[in-house]
Amino acid sequence: MAHPVEQERAEHLDRGMSLWGAVSTNLLNMVGVGPFLTIPLALAAMGGPQAMLGWLLGAVLALCDGMVWAELGSRMPNSGGSYHYLLEAYGRNGAGRLFAFLFLWQALLIGPISIASGAVGFAEYSAVFHPLTAVQMKLIAAVLCLVNLAVLYRSIQSISTLSIVVMIAVLATCVWIIFTGVAHFHSSLAFDLPPHAFQMSHSFWIGLGSSVLIATYDYGGYNNVCLIGGEIKEPRRNVPRAVLLSIVIVACLYLAMNLAVLGVLPWREAQHSKAVVADFMRAAQGPLAAKVITILILVASWGSTFAILLGYSRVPYAAAADGRFPKIFARIHSTGHFPTVSLLYMGLASVAMCIFSLADLISALIIIQTLLQTIGQCIAVMLLRRRSTFVKGVFQMPLYPLPALAALVGWIFIIATGEIKHIAAGLVLAVAGIGCYLIIAVRQREWPFRQA
DSSP states (O other): OOOHHHHHHHHHSOOOBOHHHHHHHHHHHHSSSHHHHHHHHHHHHHTSGGGHHHHHHHHHHHHHHHHHHHHHHHHSOSBTTHHHHHHHHHIIIIIHHHHHHHHHHHHHHHHHHHHHHHHHHHHHHHTTTSOOOHHHHHHHHHHHHHHHHHHHSSOHHHHHHHHHHHHHHHHHHHHHHHHHHHHTOOHHHHTOOOTTTTOOOHHHHHHHHHHHHHHHHHHTTTTHHHHBGGGBSSHHHHHHHHHHHHHHHHHHHHHHHHHHHHTTSOHHHHTTOSSHHHHHHHHHHOHHHHHHHHHHHHHHHHHHHHHHHHHHTHHHHHHHHTTSSOGGGGOBOTTTOSBHHHHHHHHHHHHHHTTSOHHHHHHHHHHHHIIIIIHHHHHHHHHHHHHOOOOTTOOOOTTTTHHHHHHHHHHHHHHHTSOHHHHHHHHHHHHHHHHHHHHHHHHHTOTTSOOO
16 A cells, blocks of 8 residues: 555656656766766776776666666655665664665765766866866856756656657767767777786776776666656656666667777877867867767756756655655645755755866765665665565566676675775765764654654
């Protein structure tokens, strides 16, 4: 039987987004400016085109983790995603309260960081047209966040249509890059491996961890549909389909694009590029093509940031609607039926995060999210499997529990090879979140202070 709060929430949110609208919001989240900016970072991390290994492992990790999201999203198709998954898996009247609170706690920071990373990337790529100072780029990023806030202040139906239109432009951009690479491909450049490229040294493993982290950032976003599950038509079928379809599509596009760039630009040059795809297109088809592709990349980047804002704006709303966050965040627009205060918070907080560099935003995003959410969620799906009976129509991952275990190992590897400052930031955030939860729990006599 549905939880009473979930029934109430269903009455306020419209299930107006179709399968392809859901796939579109995922793709826009995933194919932002990330892959067009981070290819040099991956090349530098591993010191050559063997960085493709990081992209391959990142695709495998995304697919395994995507199966976790697909099963949980099909089992609990409500807006808010992990908030509900962790609460149910670890117990509504037990530790689930802490885990759900920690997800909300990190989402208040991770959501704005994720949005800001796309906006900062947008600003950096716009410098292709005219040199910009650091202050000017931060201002451009902040303005983009405000534009997205205005765009999303409307009903989900119109957003679904807009997502599909922008997705077509994004896919066309990727296809153009791939076909250009095929037409000008040189295998001697693509496979110009340095000596000892695969020597299993300490630096190799650290470099591989960094490149997988970068790839994970670029693949990230396949969970976006789970955050807006309460607004998806036929969610038990369409949520897992949207998750898995978007991963397969993006993995194929990314691997092909990376290989295309490496086959045209020497990797020793590409690893220092600030706009690697524009440089790639300039080398293959001239300066006009470089400008056109840059415009299309900026469109993709904009689409990504507004899709991320769409997803994360539903998280504080879900917690507030469940009575575990200030009620003001549960406010719904009277005619558009979207969460107003939650949307405004995420949009304005993302403006503030635009002061940080892209590299710091990416690393902090993945490390903190992994520590406070993803690892716990891989375990959550196994806990729910052990306790729950089969429900007709709910997606179940094939080869269970191998995908969940593989995802868990992958996330732990990323943490183990991450930068100390970002791991420390994640741990400090976790400790602060636990402290905040305990203070609230004492006041409200909730777990673990609830009287018998």
